[in-house]
Amino acid sequence: MKKEIDFGKRLAFGCLRLPIIENGEVAPGFRDDSLVDEEAWQKIVDKGMANGYNYFDTSWFYHCGNSERAIGHCVADKYPRDSFILSDKMPVKFMQTADEMEPIFNEQLEKCHVDYFDFYLIHAISSETYEKWTNAGLFEFLVKKREEGKYREFGMSLHETPEFLDRVLTEHPEVDFVMLQINYLDWNSPAIRSKELYETAVRHGKPIVVMEPCKGGTLANPPEEAVKLMKDYNPDASIASWAYRFVGSLPGVRVVSVGMPRMEFLEDNMKTFDDFKPLNDEEYAIIDKVVEIINAKTAIPCTNCKYCEEACPLDIPSGDYFMLYNDYYRMTQSSDYNDVCTPAITYGFMKERRTGADKCVACGKCEKVCPQHIPIIENLREKVAGELYSHNPDSMLDNKVENLE
Ligand code: SF4
Ligand code: SF4
Structure with a gap:
């Protein structure tokens, strides 16, 4: 009963x-x-x-x-x-x-x-x-x-x-x-x-x-x-x-x-x-x-629910990357500005283990399932692979090598 x-x-x-x-x-x-x-x-x-x-x-x-x-x-x-x-x-x-x-x-x-x-x-x-x-x-x-x-x-x-x-x-x-x-x-x-x-x-x-x-x-x-x-x-x-x-x-x-x-x-x-x-x-x-x-300090309103990751054919952990970007963004808004390398370095390690934001092929499958309606592709490209990674020492090294070539 x-x-x-x-x-x-x-x-x-x-x-x-x-x-x-x-x-x-x-x-x-x-x-x-x-x-x-x-x-x-x-x-x-x-x-x-x-x-x-x-x-x-x-x-x-x-x-x-x-x-x-x-x-x-x-x-x-x-x-x-x-x-x-x-x-x-x-x-x-x-x-x-x-x-x-x-x-x-x-x-x-x-x-x-x-x-x-x-x-x-x-x-x-x-x-x-x-x-x-x-x-x-x-x-x-x-x-x-x-x-x-x-x-x-x-x-x-x-x-x-x-x-x-x-x-x-x-x-x-x-x-x-x-x-x-x-x-x-x-x-x-x-x-x-x-x-x-x-x-x-x-x-x-x-x-x-x-x-x-x-x-x-x-x-x-x-x-x-x-x-x-x-x-x-x-x-x-x-x-x-x-x-x-x-x-x-x-x-x-x-x-x-x-x-x-x-x-x-x-x-x-x-x-x-x-x-x-x-x-x-x-x-x-x-x-x-x-x-x-x-609202004044959140760049990407992601909840890290990982629905996008489940849908992504390349297994890109967008939610984790957006959490790192938000950490970075908050730091740029506060007196801890000098620490911005930390989330950028963490991103560098993560992209070694998982697929990097720069590998996104813009298929759009993730955006269809995102409950927060986040423009994932644009954020991956501009905020994560672009802005965040630019603070990673590896990226600075990459740039130097490119300039030498
Ligand atoms: S589906 Fe949207 S809210 Fe959920 S982790 Fe991905 S980007 Fe963030
Ligand atoms: S658009 Fe990029 S992140 Fe989204 S599912 Fe396709 S490859 Fe993955």
Whole structure:
């Protein structure tokens, strides 16, 4: 007998970011961030479960499939099925035909060691493939699975426009809930339009699961000036807690999905969600100022979700490169200007191991899947291969050799 779903403390484990085995031996076809450190993850799961944090949100391709396996090993093998909530997703972006739906769904159950999911979502439904999948019977397939008791609630995640969300929810009232990227930096962002997406879901009466509440960690590590504002107001609150309280304060938000690859992240988040306090007016005003500060110092609004890397035929780790570029850019905006060589050198090492930004052939596959709508090709060429690498001593040497020739 399935128990009633209790959303408890409204904090979910976002299983896109699990602890990984550093420098582990990498199996062919797997990235070096795909190997989950299940020993470390088990400890985090156990601590969460002991404190009422029992919601796990995974997906087919998180950690190249190893996220679902880690759910099987560390959650389902250890805890009774009715003691945890499990959410998984149909990876339509990476599927070609409708014939793949059934085997993928069954394999997901198998990998997670469960016989049903609580929530099942269409992963990152997009305006580009919506009609193809509608005509292929995806919605009917998922309704049938829900009727068969293979999962309880039908959701969809998307990184699209509010107009598209409105269209899908109007055409498919059978969708029970939505998963949206919402955080205080994207709330009024013209590219992401979190506020309008949120309002669209509320207008349709759909509960919301929040993803990227901390924008891939960006909001846990804002510029010093922003940190000072928040610490002056409340020295005891972590910087990340401001981001979680922002989304947790929104009516209609059912649960906030957060990557917690380290025990200290869970412990800090428990302080926020054990006794949740909505933001007050003074705190909202501080967040407005923090947004201004961050926007002035972020060059590429990448969350390092790695969707582009999965899509890239050359395995170019654009997200990692953009993180390095942003580090470099922040340094150019501060008194640490002399350190700009550090991210440039790190980029030099990375491009030895992986494919360099200069090797991009501009096929555009990455830009089609980027949830942040980033002009990846241009940024790789101009900001990473050009500006960032120009601060790497190797590049200076390359130039000298060229000049000699
Ligand atoms: S460029 Fe886009 S798809 Fe790639 S990691 Fe950044 S946000 Fe994700
Ligand atoms: S445009 Fe460049 S980075 Fe993007 S998928 Fe193609 S080769 Fe990879």
